[in-house]
Amino acid sequence: MQTTMTSLLTADSPTVMTQTTPHLCIEAVTKCFGSFTALDNISLTIKEGEFVCFLGPSGCGKTTLLRTIAGLARQTSGTLNQRGNDISTLPPQARDFGIVFQSYALFPNLTVFNNVAYGLRNRRVDRARINARVAELLALVNLSGSEQKYPAALSGGQQQRVALARALATEPGLLLLDEPLSALDARVRGHLRSQIKALQARLGVTTIMVTHDQEEALTMADRIVVMNHGVIEQVGTPAEIYHQPASAFVASFIGTMNFLDVAVHSAEQVTLAAVRLTCLPHCLPVGGAARLAVRPEAVALTRQVGGLAGEVTDIEFLGAFQRVTLQLAGANQTLLADVPSRDSTTLGLHMGQTLGIHLPAEAARLYPAGSNTL
Ligand SMILES: Nc1ncnc2c1ncn2[C@@H]1O[C@H](COP(=O)(O)OP(=O)(O)O)[C@@H](O)[C@H]1O
Ligand SMILES: [Mg+2]
Helix, strand or coil, X not given: CCCCXXXXXXXXXXXXXXXXXXXXXXXEEEEEECCEEEEEEEEEEXXXXXXXXXXXXXXXXXXXXXXXXXXXXXXXXXEEEECCEECCCCCHHHCCEEEECCCCCCCCCCCHHHHHHHHHHHCCCCHHHHXXXXXXXXXXXXXXXXXXXXXXXXCHHHHXXXXXXXXXXXXXXXXXXXXXXXXXXXXHHHHHHHHHHHHHHHHCCEEEEEECCHHHHHHHCCEEEEEECCEEEEEECHHHHHHCCCCHHHHHHCCCCEEEEEEEEECCEEEECCXXXXXXXXXXXXXXXXXXEECHHHCEEECCCCCCEEEEEEEEECCXXXXXXXXXXXXXXXXXXXXXXXXXXXXXXXXXXXXXXECCHHHEEEEECCCCCC
């Protein structure tokens, strides 16, 4: 259900929209800068009220896609449709969005009040209503009382909260955030992350946030769009992206991942260090090479050495667990395994120790040999 800004202010009955109604449909959008293709045939549907993150390494096209949605950049081909209206050729001022940029793009010569009121004045909203709306918005971002301050007198985090209030002032259907937290220090960033998330949930405004920070995307997004070199690698919930990465790139970009070179033995078995391992059914050619991906926390270590084994070459203490580096016996490959602190006592974990290694089939994913990783 969506609660609009209006309903917060005037207690109108809120517009009811479900998360399955499409808000924005991007179809086959390509954007070229000269001979360089920054966006390559992007298709994506964003649902009403959803919080979507565009996640990917620097230069993959996240900002270009956001700017195309806003009309600040024009796609070379493809169409955009917002709530059933073709917006493909509309100028930014005719589109329905509010935007927050990475660097504080507040008007330095205007007070906080006037920054937030800016879009409302442009729309000739009457003064009493502007006063009420600005007060409401500043309360929403916990900045009541800062009306007469100038941006220079505010911290980075406060400036971004003003920018957020300004972006929301005209009740846009779509909130666009381009790395809004990345210029802030870690503590402020973490705090503002939960504030933005709570605010978005409360208002129900469809939101797209660009970030290169996987933790930010995993903690904030309903769905993550992982991008690389102008294409979408995967769209999914944080859990899907983390547990079922669709490509070796996604597997390498999110979290920590071991990649092991294996030989494909059958449709459900691979060979690693002369040991036969069961894996989930796959379609890679039998007899060929492949990359087996498994997260350190999924690796189980035992004192019984049977099949796959390795020697402990490093132990890193990380509080709740220890990250162990193992040199695989019979292969020139290393493996990271996260051992919960209580298990390390049971294992008698120490450097130089040889341990049995179990790679659970359901936690291991197979990708073609030579797949691109980060
Ligand atoms: N105006 C432009 N002219 C030429 N190349 C551009 C322009 N804007 C972006 N690019 C290029 O497009 C690619 C994607 O840029 P961008 O969308 O800003 O990436 P991201 O936001 O993911 O870091 C980059 O290689 C960048 O250099
Ligand atoms: Mg960018």
